[in-house]
Amino acid sequence: MAMTKSQRRRLTKTIRYAVLTVWAIIAAFPIYWMVATSFKPDNQWFSWPPVYFPDPPTLDNYRNVWLGAQQYAVTQYAISSQKPLASLWNSTVIATTSTFLSVLFGSILAYGVSRYRILSEARMFQLLMLRMIPPIVVVAPLSLYYSAIGLLDSRTGLIIVYFLTTLPYAVWMTKSFIDEVPREVEQAAEILGASRWRTVFEIVLPLIRSGLVATFLFILILTWSEYLLALILTKTQVTTLPIELSKYQGSTEGRVYGRQAALAVGITIPLMVVGLIIRKHLARGFSFGMVRR
Amino acid sequence: MAVAALPTAEMTARKTPLAASRARAIRRFKLSLLLPLIALFLLVLTPVLLLQLYFSFHQWTVYLSTWWDAEYVGFDLFDSVLTDPRFGWAALRSLAFAASSTIGCFVFGFILAYLMYKPFRGQSLYYIIFILPMLTVPVVVAYTAEMMLYRNGPINDAISQLLNVDFQASWLTNPHLALTTAALLEIWNWTPFSFIIMLAGLTSIPKEPIEAAEILGASKWRIFWEVQVPLLRPVILLALVLRFLEAMAEFPKTWALFQGGPGSATETLPVYIFMTTWQYFEISKGAAMSYIVMMLMIAIVLIAIHLLRRERRALDAMYQWRDKGEAVEV
Numbered sequence: 001m002a003m004t005k006s007q008r009r010r011l012t013k014t015i016r017y018a019v020l021t022v023w024a025i026i027a028a029f030p031i032y033w034m035v036a037t038s039f040k041p042d043n044q045w046f047s048w049p050p051v052y053f054p055d056p057p058t059l060d061n062y063r064n065v066w067l068g069a070q071q072y073a074v075t076q077y078a079i080s081s082q083k084p085l086a087s088l089w090n091s092t093v094i095a096t097t098s099t100f101l102s103v104l105f106g107s108i109l110a111y112g113v114s115r116y117r118i119l120s121e122a123r124m125f126q127l128l129m130l131r132m133i134p135p136i137v138v139v140a141p142l143s144l145y146y147s148a149i150g151l152l153d154s155r156t157g158l159i160i161v162y163f164l165t166t167l168p169y170a171v172w173m174t175k176s177f178i179d180e181v182p183r184e185v186e187q188a189a190e191i192l193g194a195s196r197w198r199t200v201f202e203i204v205l206p207l208i209r210s211g212l213v214a215t216f217l218f219i220l221i222l223t224w225s226e227y228l229l230a231l232i233l234t235k236t237q238v239t240t241l242p243i244e245l246s247k248y249q250g251s252t253e254g255r256v257y258g259r260q261a262a263l264a265v266g267i268t269i270p271l272m273v274v275g276l277i278i279r280k281h282l283a284r285g286f287s288f289g290m291v292r293r
Numbered sequence: 294m295a296v297a298a299l300p301t302a303e304m305t306a307r308k309t310p311l312a313a314s315r316a317r318a319i320r321r322f323k324l325s326l327l328l329p330l331i332a333l334f335l336l337v338l339t340p341v342l343l344l345q346l347y348f349s350f351h352q353w354t355v356y357l358s359t360w361w362d363a364e365y366v367g368f369d370l371f372d373s374v375l376t377d378p379r380f381g382w383a384a385l386r387s388l389a390f391a392a393s394s395t396i397g398c399f400v401f402g403f404i405l406a407y408l409m410y411k412p413f414r415g416q417s418l419y420y421i422i423f424i425l426p427m428l429t430v431p432v433v434v435a436y437t438a439e440m441m442l443y444r445n446g447p448i449n450d451a452i453s454q455l456l457n458v459d460f461q462a463s464w465l466t467n468p469h470l471a472l473t474t475a476a477l478l479e480i481w482n483w484t485p486f487s488f489i490i491m492l493a494g495l496t497s498i499p500k501e502p503i504e505a506a507e508i509l510g511a512s513k514w515r516i517f518w519e520v521q522v523p524l525l526r527p528v529i530l531l532a533l534v535l536r537f538l539e540a541m542a543e544f545p546k547t548w549a550l551f552q553g554g555p556g557s558a559t560e561t562l563p564v565y566i567f568m569t570t571w572q573y574f575e576i577s578k579g580a581a582m583s584y585i586v587m588m589l590m591i592a593i594v595l596i597a598i599h600l601l602r603r604e605r606r607a608l609d610a611m612y613q614w615r616d617k618g619e620a621v622e623v
Contacts, residue, residue, distance in 0.1 A: 013413075016408045016413070017415075019404070019405075019408060020405070020408055020409070020419050023401070023405060023423065024419060024422045024423065026481070027422055027423055027425055027426050027481070027484075027485075028422055028425065029451075030426075030434075030437050030438070030441060030481070031425055031426070031429065031437075033437065033440065033441055033447060034433070034437045034440070037440055045440075046440070046443060046445075046446070048445040049445075049450060050445070050446060050447040050450050052447070105329045105330070108326055108329075109326060109327070109329075109330060111326070112323060112326035112327065116319070116322070116323050116326070118323045118326055118327050119327075121602070125598045125601065125602055126598075128594070128598065128601075129591070129594055132538045132590070132594045132597070133587060133590050133591065133594065134541060134542030134544075134562075134563055134586070134590060135542070136542070136544060136562075136563040136566050136567060136583070136586075137345075137566065137583040137584070137586050137587040137590070138341050138342070138345060138583065138587070140345070140348075140570045140571075140576060140579055140580060140583065141341045141342075141344035141345040141348065141580065142337075142341045144344060144360070144576075145337075145340050145341050145344055160333075160337060161337075163333075164333060164337060164338070167330075167333075196318075196322045197322075221428065224430070225430035225431060225432070227430075227431060227432050227544065227545035227549070228544045228545065228548075228563075228567075232571065241430075242430055242431075242432040242433075242545070245430075245432055245433065245436060246432055246436075246549055248436070257440045260436050260440070261437075261440065264430075264433040264436060264437065267430050267433060268428070268429050268430060268433055271428050271429070271430060272425065272428045272429075274428075275424065275427070275428035276421060276424075276428070279420070279421065279424060282424065282427070282489050283489040283490050283492070283493035284493075286486055286489070286490065286535070287490055287493075287531055287532075287535065288535075290531060290601070290604075290605050290608055291490050291493045291494060291528055291531060291608065292493065292497065292612060293493045293496060293497060
């Protein structure tokens with residue numbers, strides 16, 4: 001069967017849009033379901049047939065979860081041990097601090113590697129092991145060690161491990177940006193008598209600041225959503241948002257989907273905002289700076 | 294590596310007093326750059342690895358006395374782990390989970406990237422929607438899955454209505470299906486990873502060979518297999534290797550959603566280690582198990598690193614070649 005060229009082109013185009021749209025639905029539907037459930041009144045959380053559109057949409061779940069407001073309706077689903085705002089604060093402090101440290105020391109290391117070769121290529125790849133070896137294999141001795149030095153269940157403890165596990169990303173990603181900076185500027189700075197540290201902080205890092213921001217936001221995604229280490233290294237004093245969410249699983253009522261969804265939406269929104277801001281840099285981040293656009 | 298040393302480094306070769314003091318200064322500067330890393334290794338990593346080694350050879354549980362006078366048992370713990378059929382099954386499950394989800398992510402990601410690498414109307418909108426799953430917290434993925442996959446839930450309902458059959462899979466409670474469900478979730482969650490990597494690869498491979506093949510009259514199929522795929526090999530390997538390693542470590546979804554169940558259907562290595570250590574409180578057995586898994590992972594990672602090093606050289610060469618030619622803005 002002979003098709004004209006324009007017919008064939010139209011067919012290709014249709015197939016492309018069909019496939020892409022199907023996948024877009026697959027990708028978006030669970031996220032839609034989470035958002036929709038967070039607006040559903042309690043009788044629609046797992047009703048049969050499933051309710052696809054909250055009717056009527058309600059803010060009760062958000063009020064109850066985030067404000068802990070007992071006076072708002074459906075108090076029987078309130079869980080007393082929840083401290084979402086405290087967890088929000090913990091998550092914010094832990095994620096931003098560890099990410100900041102990671103990017104700061106990572107970029108300094110990356111500068112050293114790029115310009116002074118303080119780590120050989122083999123060492124650079126060995127650094128990746130910090131990320132590639134699953135953290136579960138060291139977390140038990142780590143928690144004993146932490147309890148011995150008083151870092152268990154503390155923000156500092158989590159900040160240190162997050163710093164360690166994200167360092168490879170920071171070094172590799174910032175190095176890929178530093179490698180793109182021409183050396184002439186640094187040489188000029190040196191001739192003008194700038195100290196080495198001043199060259200780093202006042203010349204090189206400002207030159208790659210958009211790259212540093214991208215690296216920061218990228219690592220923020222990882223530290224914000226980390227689960228395993230937070231689960232084991234924190235108990236009652238410090239909970240991060242992912243752990244807060246998992247408390248609903250153990251709740252006696254079970255299946256408090258609306259509440260769970262309201263909390264989940266709150267955790268996910270910052271992540272999506274950050275991710276969409278740096279969407280052009282995600283490939284570089286996840287591939288340790290090896291794949292660029 | 295495409296890195297030429299600074300002229301300062303070359304000058305150190307001359308043995309004048311000035312150059313010597315300069316060399317000292319550079320050495321001191323290099324050391325101070327490395328200091329935080331060295332400090333972290335000494336203060337955090339070394340004690341942790343030593344503790345783990347200690348527990349692998351000393352039988353201790355929390356019910357016993359203080360940990361430092363636990364009994365030395367030699368290789369008994371390793372023996373008990375290696376002869377534990379549950380451990381073997383967990384290893385197999387981990388490998389099956391990681392391999393299947395890696396391939397799944399890659400196939401879907403590659404298809405989507407291939408359909409999207411040339412500009413078309415709506416491209417950026419699709420791109421944004423496609424990366425959303427990657428930007429959800431893994432625990433959130435687990436709980437959202439729970440909200441959707443119960444027997445009368447929306448997923449079964451949607452499939453039933455679309456296919457006009459009574460579809461009632463027990464995604465979460467059927468032991469034969471649970472690991473598949475976990476792998477499907479992993480695929481949903483991380484296809485965006487393969488997608489963005491493959492898209493970046495497809496948009497940055499040189500155009501000339503493809504154009505040349507088109508002029509010579511090659512079909513799209515042949516261009517794909519004989520020009521694009523070989524050029525993409527570094528990116529493909531990277532996408533596969535990194536995803537496989539992450540999938541081997543996957544814990545939040547399998548744990549939060551299944552806790553290893555139903556039965557032991559989703560008991561992967563991380564889950565089994567977690568249960569041994571934090572539910573049965575067999576710290577020592579957990580440590581020995583961790584040690585074995587760590588060695589296994591180090592072996593896998595060394596192979597991965599070998600592959601990545603080779604492919605990164607190819608990639609760097611490609612980017613250099615590209616950047617020397619006309620700038621391709623995407």
